Every structure is written in C-alpha cells, then in structure tokens.
Amino acid sequence: MTLDAVLARIDADLPQALDRLMHLLRIPSISTDPAFKPACAEAADWLVADLQDLGFDASSRPTPGHPMVVAHGGTGDKHLLFYGHYDVQPVDPLSLWDRDPFDPEIQDTPAGRVIRARGAADDKGQLMTFLEACRAWKAVHGSLPGKLTIFLEGEEESGSPSLIPFMQQNAAELRADIALICDTGLFESTTPAITTMLRGLLGEELTIHGPNKDLHSGMYGGAAANPIRVLSKILANMTDATGRITIPHFYDGVTELPDAIRAQWQSLAFDHAKFLGDVGLSVPAGEQDRTPLEMLWSRPTAEINGIWGGYTGDGFKTVLPAEAHAKVSFRLVGEQDPFAIREHFRKWVQDQLPADCRVEFHSHGNSPAGVMSIANPAFEAARQALTDEWGIPAAYVGCGGSIPIAGYFKTYLDMDAMLIGFGRDDDQIHSPNEKYDLECFHKGIRSWARVLAKLA
Amino acid sequence: MTLDAVLARIDADLPQALDRLMHLLRIPSISTDPAFKPACAEAADWLVADLQDLGFDASSRPTPGHPMVVAHGGTGDKHLLFYGHYDVQPVDPLSLWDRDPFDPEIQDTPAGRVIRARGAADDKGQLMTFLEACRAWKAVHGSLPGKLTIFLEGEEESGSPSLIPFMQQNAAELRADIALICDTGLFESTTPAITTMLRGLLGEELTIHGPNKDLHSGMYGGAAANPIRVLSKILANMTDATGRITIPHFYDGVTELPDAIRAQWQSLAFDHAKFLGDVGLSVPAGEQDRTPLEMLWSRPTAEINGIWGGYTGDGFKTVLPAEAHAKVSFRLVGEQDPFAIREHFRKWVQDQLPADCRVEFHSHGNSPAGVMSIANPAFEAARQALTDEWGIPAAYVGCGGSIPIAGYFKTYLDMDAMLIGFGRDDDQIHSPNEKYDLECFHKGIRSWARVLAKLA
Numbered sequence: 001m002t003l004d005a006v007l008a009r010i011d012a013d014l015p016q017a018l019d020r021l022m023h024l025l026r027i028p029s030i031s032t033d034p035a036f037k038p039a040c041a042e043a044a045d046w047l048v049a050d051l052q053d054l055g056f057d058a059s060s061r062p063t064p065g066h067p068m069v070v071a072h073g074g075t076g077d078k079h080l081l082f083y084g085h086y087d088v089q090p091v092d093p094l095s096l097w098d099r100d101p102f103d104p105e106i107q108d109t110p111a112g113r114v115i116r117a118r119g120a121a122d123d124k125g126q127l128m129t130f131l132e133a134c135r136a137w138k139a140v141h142g143s144l145p146g147k148l149t150i151f152l153e154g155e156e157e158s159g160s161p162s163l164i165p166f167m168q169q170n171a172a173e174l175r176a177d178i179a180l181i182c183d184t185g186l187f188e189s190t191t192p193a194i195t196t197m198l199r200g201l202l203g204e205e206l207t208i209h210g211p212n213k214d215l216h217s218g219m220y221g222g223a224a225a226n227p228i229r230v231l232s233k234i235l236a237n238m239t240d241a242t243g244r245i246t247i248p249h250f251y252d253g254v255t256e257l258p259d260a261i262r263a264q265w266q267s268l269a270f271d272h273a274k275f276l277g278d279v280g281l282s283v284p285a286g287e288q289d290r291t292p293l294e295m296l297w298s299r300p301t302a303e304i305n306g307i308w309g310g311y312t313g314d315g316f317k318t319v320l321p322a323e324a325h326a327k328v329s330f331r332l333v334g335e336q337d338p339f340a341i342r343e344h345f346r347k348w349v350q351d352q353l354p355a356d357c358r359v360e361f362h363s364h365g366n367s368p369a370g371v372m373s374i375a376n377p378a379f380e381a382a383r384q385a386l387t388d389e390w391g392i393p394a395a396y397v398g399c400g401g402s403i404p405i406a407g408y409f410k411t412y413l414d415m416d417a418m419l420i421g422f423g424r425d426d427d428q429i430h431s432p433n434e435k436y437d438l439e440c441f442h443k444g445i446r447s448w449a450r451v452l453a454k455l456a
Numbered sequence: 457m458t459l460d461a462v463l464a465r466i467d468a469d470l471p472q473a474l475d476r477l478m479h480l481l482r483i484p485s486i487s488t489d490p491a492f493k494p495a496c497a498e499a500a501d502w503l504v505a506d507l508q509d510l511g512f513d514a515s516s517r518p519t520p521g522h523p524m525v526v527a528h529g530g531t532g533d534k535h536l537l538f539y540g541h542y543d544v545q546p547v548d549p550l551s552l553w554d555r556d557p558f559d560p561e562i563q564d565t566p567a568g569r570v571i572r573a574r575g576a577a578d579d580k581g582q583l584m585t586f587l588e589a590c591r592a593w594k595a596v597h598g599s600l601p602g603k604l605t606i607f608l609e610g611e612e613e614s615g616s617p618s619l620i621p622f623m624q625q626n627a628a629e630l631r632a633d634i635a636l637i638c639d640t641g642l643f644e645s646t647t648p649a650i651t652t653m654l655r656g657l658l659g660e661e662l663t664i665h666g667p668n669k670d671l672h673s674g675m676y677g678g679a680a681a682n683p684i685r686v687l688s689k690i691l692a693n694m695t696d697a698t699g700r701i702t703i704p705h706f707y708d709g710v711t712e713l714p715d716a717i718r719a720q721w722q723s724l725a726f727d728h729a730k731f732l733g734d735v736g737l738s739v740p741a742g743e744q745d746r747t748p749l750e751m752l753w754s755r756p757t758a759e760i761n762g763i764w765g766g767y768t769g770d771g772f773k774t775v776l777p778a779e780a781h782a783k784v785s786f787r788l789v790g791e792q793d794p795f796a797i798r799e800h801f802r803k804w805v806q807d808q809l810p811a812d813c814r815v816e817f818h819s820h821g822n823s824p825a826g827v828m829s830i831a832n833p834a835f836e837a838a839r840q841a842l843t844d845e846w847g848i849p850a851a852y853v854g855c856g857g858s859i860p861i862a863g864y865f866k867t868y869l870d871m872d873a874m875l876i877g878f879g880r881d882d883d884q885i886h887s888p889n890e891k892y893d894l895e896c897f898h899k900g901i902r903s904w905a906r907v908l909a910k911l912a
Contacts, residue, residue, distance in 0.1 A: 032771025090773055096669075158771050199674065203772045212736030213552075216886040218655065218857025221759045221787050222742035222751035224735060228760040228782075229695070235685065236692035279680060280668030282812040286678035295678035303677045304684040305775050310762035311783060315488030315614050316659045316820035317546055318785055318858075319761050319886055326684075327767060329774055331677050356738040364772035401674025402774075430672040430775055 002140060006449045009136040014442055017132045018106065020050065024124050025104040025117040031066055031087035032158035040066040040154045043086045047152055054134055056150060063162035066154030070173070074144030076456055081149040081176035083405055084127025084183065085156035088119035089430045096432035106438065114435040122429035125436035126182040126421055126444065127152060133448035146456025149176055159203060159365025160404060167412045178378050178416050179409045184399055185423030187268065192386035192394040192447065194379060195419035196372040197297055200332030201402035202341055203364030206349060207325045210357045215320040225354050227324040228309045234352050235326060238302050243287040245302045249344045253335035257298050265293055268395060278426065297398025301331040327364070331402060338366035367404030376416045378455055385450035386420065389443060420451065458596060462905045465592040470898055473588045474562065476506065477897070480580050481560040481573040487522055487543035488614035496522040496610045499542040503608055510590055512606060519618035522610030530600030532912055537605040537632035537871070539861055540583025540639060541612035544575035545886045552888035562894065570891040578885035581892035582638040582877055583608060585900035589908060592901070602912025605632055615659060615821025616860060623868045634834050635865045640855055640877035643724065648842035648850040648903065650835060651875035652828040653753055656788030657858035658797055659820030662805060663781045666813045671776040681810050683780035684765045690808050691782060694758050699743040701758045705800045709791035713754050721749055724851060734882065753854025757787040787858060794822035823860030832872045834911055841906035842876065845899060876907065
C-alpha cells in the first residue's frame with residue numbers, strides 16, 4: 001500500500017526534516033519590527049528554494065510589506081491550496097528565554113522531546129509538516145500528491161496588511177477547491193481537531209495627549225491633567241464588574257452558540273481548572289455568566305496588550321508626562337463588524353476625554369470572526385484521516401485566536417477553508433521559550449500524508 | 457558702600473561665573489540611575505575644589521549612595537548654613553531635547569537669554585548663585601561674609617536615602633543659626649519669594665503579577681486575568697469623579713489654610729488660566745472644590761508618574777503579559793504621615809486584587825510636608841533684601857514641590873530653614889530643554905549678596 005510507503009519514508013527522513021526546519025527557525029523573521037525586514041525576505045527566499053527542490057514552480061512575490069511565497073505543482077482533478085506563515089512574533093522579554101530564540105535546539109523534557117525556538121510552533125514547524133508530507137510523497141511516487149498551490153504569508157503576526165490586496169489581485173491564480181490551513185492546535189494534547197470557529201481581531205493603539213510637555217508633578221500635580229490617569233480611567237471603564245464590555249454597540253452581531261455545538265463542546269469535558277491552573281491562575285476573568293471555554297471560543301473580548309507612559313526606568317522621577325499610550329485588541333465573534341466596532345470604540349474614548357486632552361488612534365489591522373461550514377465532504381474525509389493517525393476521534397472545535405485568512409478565502413476567493421494543526425496549549429507561542437513537540441511535528445507530517453491521500 | 461562694591465564685582469565677574477556653571481552642568485550627575493554614579497562623584501569633587509578655592513575647608517563625604525559635600529569657612533557671630541543639591545533628574549525622553557542635555561549653551565530667546573542644560577535651574581544654577589555671591593564678597597572684602605557652612609547633597613532627585621543618617625551622624629558639625637536653601641522659584645516671574653509651605657512626598661512602585669508567563673491573548677484572552685487591566689482599574693479608582701482621592705484615611709492630617717494665608721494668597725492674584733494655558737491645558741484636574749493654587753500649595757495629590765506592561769514596541773503583539781508596573785507618588789500636606797499613608801495605600805491595593813493575582817511594592821522615599829515659622833527675624837530681614845534687589849515686595853508663598861530637607865533641618869538639627877530661590881515656572885525642570893534665565897542667575901547672585909549683608 002503506497003500510503004504505508006509514504007509514512008515509512010516520513011519516519012526514515014525525520015532527522016533530515018528536522019535539519020531543514022532548524023535552518024528556517026534560525027532566520028529571525030519578526031514581521032512587526034522593521035529592523036527584521038531583511039530576515040523576512042530571507043525566510044521567503046529559503047522557502048522558495050525548498051519548494052523549487054520539491055518540483056514546485058515557486059516564487060517570492062513583493063508586496064508593500066513582506067513578500068508572499070506562491071508555488072504551484074502537481075496535477076489532478078482536485079486543486080488544493082495550502083496556507084501557512086513564515087513570520088514570527090517578537091521575542092521580548094528576551095531575558096526570560098533560556099536560550100537565543102533563533103538558535104533552535106532539540107531538547108529532552110519530562111514531557112518528551114521538543115523543538116525549542118521562536119516560531120517552532122507558530123508557524124514554521126506547522127507549515128513544514130505539509131512540505132515534508134509532499135516531499136515524502138514525491139520520494140515514493142515520483143510526483144506530488146495532486147494539484148497543489150502553496151501560499152505562505154510573512155505578515156500574519158503583524159495584521160496582514162498586504163493580504164487582502166494580494167488575494168484580490170491574484171484571485172484567479174489562488175482559487176482552488178479547498179484551502180488547508182496549518183496554524184491551529186490539537187484539542188487537549190492528544191485529540192486531533194479541525195477548527196471550525198475562529199475569533200476575529202481588531203487592533204487599536206491609542207495615545208492620550210495632555211500637557212504640551214512633561215511637567216514636574218510637584219509644580220503641576222493635582223491641577224494638571226495626567227494622561228496616564230486619563231488612560232487608566234478609560235481602560236478601566238472598558239469592562240464592568242461582571243466582566244461585560246461596556247463600549248456601546250460592542251455586542252451587536254454576537255450570537256449565542258447553536259445547541260448542537262454547545263452539546264459537543266460539553267462532551268469534550270474541557271478542564272477549566274487545569275486550563276487556568278497551568279498558567280498560575282484560578283479565577284475566570286471574563287464575563288461571569290460564561291464558562292472559560294465559551295469565553296475563549298465563542299465570546300468577544302477587549303484586552304490591553306501593552307501600556308506605557310511617563311518614567312519607566314530604574315529609580316523614580318516625579319514627572320507628569322505629556323502623553324500615555326496603550327495597545328488594545330478585541331477578539332470578535334459571530335457577525336461583529338470590526339469596522340463598526342472601531343468607530344464605536346474611538347467615539348467612546350473621545351467621549352471620556354477631559355476637554356483639554358486629545359487622543360490619537362493608530363489601527364493595527366482587523367478581521368471578522370470565521371465560522372466554517374462543514375457541509376463540504378472534505379471535512380469528514382479529513383476527520384477520518386486524522387482519526388486514523390492519532391487513534392482518537394478527531395473533533396470539530398473552536399479557537400480563541402484569530403486566523404483571518406480562513407474568512408478571507410471565503411470572502412475574496414469563494415473557497416472553503418479547513419484548519420488542521422498540531423500545536424499544544426503549552427507550546428508558549430507568543431511567549432518566551434516557544435516550543436513544538438517533536439511528536440507533533442512527526443505525526444503532523446504523517447497526518448498530512450493521510451489527508452492528502454484522501455483528498456487529492 | 458561695600459555692598460555696592462560687592463554688587464559691582466558680581467556684575468563684572470558674570471562671564472567667569474557662567475563659565476564655572478557651564479563646567480558643572482557638563483557633568484551628567486543623574487542620581488537615580490546607577491550608571492551615572494561616577495558622574496555624581498565627579499560633580500561633588502568639582503564643588504569641593506571650587507569651595508577650597510574660595511577658602512573653605514571643604515570635603516566630599518562618602519555615603520552608601522552619592523557623596524555629601526560639606527564645607528566650613530569664615531567667622532562671625534551668626535552661623536549660616538547653605539543647602540543645595542548637585543544631582544539632576546534623568547533626561548528621557550532624549551528625543552525631545554533640542555541639544556545634548558549635558559552640553560550647556562547660552563541661548564537668546566524672545567524672553568531673554570537663558571542657560572540651557574539639564575540641571576541649569578534644578579539645582580546647579582541655583583546653588584552656584586550662593587557660591588558666586590561668596591566669591592564676590594571675598595574679592596572685595598578679602599574674607600567670606602560670615603561664619604558659613606555649605607552642605608550640598610547628591611541624592612535630592614532620588615529620594616535622599618542617605619540624608620537623614622548623615623544629618624544625624626554629623627549633627628554637631630551641621631547645626632547653625634539658620635539654614636538657607638536655594639531650590640525654589642520666584643512668584644510669577646518677577647516677584648521675589650520666600651517659600652514657607654512645602655508639600656511632602658511619598659513614592660511607591662507597584663508590580664501586579666497575574667499569569668505565570670506571558671500568554672497569547674487569543675488562547676487566553678477573556679478567561680485569564682490581565683495584569684494591565686487589574687492595574688488600570690486600581691489606578692483609576694484612586695480618584696473619584698470630583699478629583700478626591702479615595703484611599704481610606706488618606707486625608708487624615710490634612711488641615712485647612714489659615715485665613716491670613718488664604719487672604720495673602722488671594723492678594724497674589726495668581727492667574728489660574730495662564731498657569732494651565734502655558735502648558736496647553738485649561739481644565740483644573742484636581743479636587744473640583746479647590747482653586748488651582750490651593751491644589752498646588754496646600755492640597756495633597758495622588759499622581760501616576762510612570763506605567764508600563766506588555767508589548768510597547770513598534771507594531772502589535774497580542775500578548776497578555778505576566779505583569780504590569782506603575783510608579784505612583786503622593787504629595788503630602790499639613791500633618792499627613794507618609795508612613796501611615798504608605799500602609800493605607802498598600803492595603804487598599806491588596807484589597808482590590810483578584811484572588812489569583814498578587815502585588816509587589818517597592819518604596820521610593822518619603823517625607824512629610826514642611827511648614828516654616830516666620831517668627832525668626834531673619835525672615836523679615838531676607839524679605840527686605842530681596843525687595844531691594846528686585847524692586848517688588850517679596851512674598852511668602854507655598855510650593856507644590858517637595859524639598860524634604862527644609863523639614864529635616866527642623867526635625868534633626870532644630871534649625872529654622874529659609875527657602876529662597878530664583879527659578880521661573882517655565883524653566884522646564886524635570887522636562888526636556890530645562891533652562892535657567894541668565895537674569896535669574898545674575899540677580900540671584902546679587903540677591904544672596906544682599907541677604908548675606910543683612911544676616912551675617
């Protein structure tokens with residue numbers, strides 16, 4: 001049976017597959033920081049070369065931001081598109097890393113062997129699972145497993161500013177029968193999962209301006225507006241004592257879970273106490289009338305991701321600063337409209353300002369929530385393939401994160417998208433000491449071989 | 457008349473006096489930042505050498521922090537002590553300075569000539585007015601104007617941790633008939649002033665700890681405690697909608713102004729609109745039932761001097777940080793007890809924490825308010841001298857800032873202290889582009905010559 005031969009080839013080639021991943025992990029492709037623009041280009045070029053080795057017609061396409069990698073190869077009736085992203089999150093605070101985030105290492109841990117590096121799980125390790133599956137297939141069969149398009153982005157961690165224009169300008173080239181996206185996780189470590197609900201994301205940065213210069217808190221304290229205080233009061237007002245978000249019209253478009261989905265989620269027996277306990281917490285912080293799983297998968301949020309103002313160095317400085325800043329993000333669900341919420345948020349902030357203060361806003365991207373239809377038979381076929389590999393029935397799950405691309409495939413290319421990934425909750429993505437389990441990488445490659453055998 | 461000769465000598469020697477000040481301003485003696493410890497020692501040594509040139513028996517005395525400069529000289533019935541500080545505030549944000557803060561320059565501005573540098577007004581320019589008055593006196597008379605002790609501190613901008621122990625250990629050496637302190641300002645640009653009310657200061661730094669590592673806001677947002685939100689809510693609660701501070705027992709010991717002082721302050725015709733307008737503001741931000749002058753001189757405050765947490769770089773990072781930080785300071789009046797308020801504040805913060813968060817506190821110094829008695833006839837004598845120099849009756853005023861040394865002279869050495877200074881409200885002390893008006897420096901030196909003629 002040729003699938004067995006492909007799986008055997010994957011097992012035998014694992015050391016070489018790891019070497020290739022290590023090379024990609026050494027490239028510090030932090031997309032949000034302009035200092036790493038050359039590294040992003042280098043990562044794209046490395047992927048183009050690897051895809052060309054696999055027989056793809058691959059190229060790095062310039063955008064106003066970081067390049068897109070697009071590759072076409074293989075033949076067949078079904079046309080599958082695979083999406084991943086080669087950019088990574090920033091690494092600060094660097095002092096909390098046990099080693100250089102861009103000097104990857106295979107480490108033995110009590111929970112098994114891990115690949116330790118920024119981007120190991122999000123998303124370089126995951127995207128390489130698909131490429132390695134293609135490589136093994138080609139080694140056994142002499143050809144790719146079907147008609148494939150590979151589409152790799154370099155701006156996923158920085159709001160994807162070039163994505164929609166690129167999809168619109170290259171719609172004919174990118175349109176396929178279904179999109180496969182590898183940027184999600186397993187359910188509770190060992191259950192394979194296809195993610196069918198994703199939250200949207202709206203990112204806003206605000207700067208409160210008060211006095212026209214930094215002031216001495218002795219000479220002006222009490223009488224002069226303090227932008228840090230103004231900002232704190234606004235951010236504090238964003239949620240009430242029950243955890244509900246107070247911005248007018250924020251909940252417009254938020255729908256309740258269908259009963260069938262709620263029942264399936266209840267059957268997953270999510271361990272709420274362990275979920276919070278694993279990160280040192282015990283009190284669900286969101287809407288008090290929701291379970292943590294609902295908070296994460298089906299309820300919107302308003303979070304503060306960064307704040308700064310005044311003197312933040314060693315010692316003390318009795319300053320009233322001229323300005324204070326925050327980065328705020330909203331996770332969106334259902335039919336919430338990110339553009340409408342941005343306007344409601346900005347007006348709500350404006351309405352709370354003292355008459356002698358002003359605010360500047362800077363937008364950091366927005367995407368609506370994504371809700372996949374599982375009517376396409378590819379979903380059930382993939383679910384069977386995943387079940388075969390992991391020996392546990394694969395689940396349809398939600399995801400608290402935002403992977404806007406899934407919705408974009410539907411909106412701009414009229415394609416269904418299927419989110420299959422192999423991350424674990426303790427991968428520390430976006431945190432110091434990110435890792436990807438060697439088992440996830442290995443079984444992820446095998447999973448894609450099985451999925452491709454069913455779909456292509 | 458010999459006073460006239462001293463004043464003439466001051467006028468003639470002004471260029472050389474400026475050269476000396478420039479030298480002192482070039483030394484970056486930022487006391488709060490450990491990186492500048494050698495510069496603080498250098499400033500102390502430079503002052504010791506200059507005082508020795510003037511005939512003082514001067515030395516730099518080590519402390520656990522930065523050295524004290526102590527010098528004795530002259531003879532006479534009255535023993536006067538002069539206090540100033542040679543350390544300066546940090547210079548960030550450096551990008552807002554028009555030039556290197558430690559490369560001083562005399563600049564022509566529409567409002568007159570200014571000395572531009574960090575520390576020009578606070579306090580190097582001010583302390584040098586006294587030394588230059590002594591120098592001119594000695595040039596004319598061949599001796600110092602009386603029995604003098606000079607006492608210069610290097611930790612005034614960082615909470616003065618060594619001051620009280622040093623005063624206690626050297627009480628016999630430092631005790632004099634009266635202390636003269638030059639670290640305050642004129643009243644509204646041209647009215648000479650003796651400051652008789654000073655606010656105290658309590659500095660607190662707090663760190664809110666939530667999850668045991670930085671989290672992905674998609675994977676945990678909503679369900680997990682966000683330390684920035686917890687901190688914002690606490691800081692927002694610190695004042696109510698009327699500007700009143702809500703910490704329990706905070707107002708214990710706050711007394712109302714005596715009618716006589718209130719009447720004198722009203723006669724000063726302080727221009728509230730101009731005071732705020734000069735810094736781009738228009739709405740008094742403190743207690744709504746108080747005038748801005750009361751807010752500044754006789755009411756306590758709770759200010760946020762710095763805040764930071766999460767991702768604060770370019771771009772966006774959807775992180776829920778493990779911790780968030782703020783630096784908070786309280787200006788104290790009347791009989792408010794800084795130690796009691798610290799305990800009340802810390803308990804009040806603790807009481808607002810979610811059960812799975814914790815807080816760490818770090819103290820940044822504390823001092824009670826200072827209220828001078830003007831019964832000592834030296835006050836009226838000095839007031840007459842200042843009136844002679846400036847041609848406008850000198851006023852007894854309050855000060856929003858905290859100069860703990862004034863109270864310490866009373867508490868630890870049983871001496872009255874007289875605060876006479878020549879700063880202006882637009883000196884931008886603690887801000888970028890600090891300056892000291894050349895007129896203030898020049899007339900400040902002349903003022904001290906006149907005060908010494910009356911007192912010594």
